[in-house]
Amino acid sequence: MVEGGSQLDRLFATVRACTLCAGVLPHGCRPVLRGSRTARLLIVGQAPGARVHASGIPWDDASGDRLRKWLAMERAAFYDDSRIAVVPMGLCYPGTMPKGGDYPPRPECAPLWHPPVLDALSGIRLTLLIGQYAQARYLGERRKATMTETVANWREYGPGHIPLPHPSWRNTAWLNRNPWFEDDLVPALRRRVAEALEG
16 A cells, blocks of 8 residues: 555555566556546456557557547547546456467456455446456346347446447457447447436
8 A cells, every 4th residue: 555645546556556467467567447436437348458558548559449439539538537437357468369369357356456446436327348258247147148149238237337349450340240239339328428427
């Protein structure tokens, strides 16, 4: 813990100093998360990629560009910690697999850090669950057999959650196969996010 600052500041400093997985992370530990007690929207993604590991800024990559497009949100608004919190399932970059794509988020992160962090983010009204790992943790047995089915049935998880696919370029083919996502879910997503951030 660091001296001074708010309880959330001290908690975030503790999280950012975590080295629990130092022995298994090929690029070292650099936990990435953001937020404040006044945040109304929480984004739970998978884990930082290489660019985010380098910058320390969540969603600071092409996936973030696509996510912001889905939200119809400029970078300045997206990175307003007083309104939006970002807490991935794995807080550190897990490295890239030999055949491409990142390794899954480290399983130690969410059980250790999500409970105290989410408890401190007491103003959250809406949580975006991006990808299968976030959906598995926060929807549990309520999720469907596949990520596609879970996202297609997003209305079942309101008002507190909206499941989304990962906005990676690797999912471009999925988006092309599922035009209902951008036709139906994205407009509703924008409305729900705007409502959550009001006031």
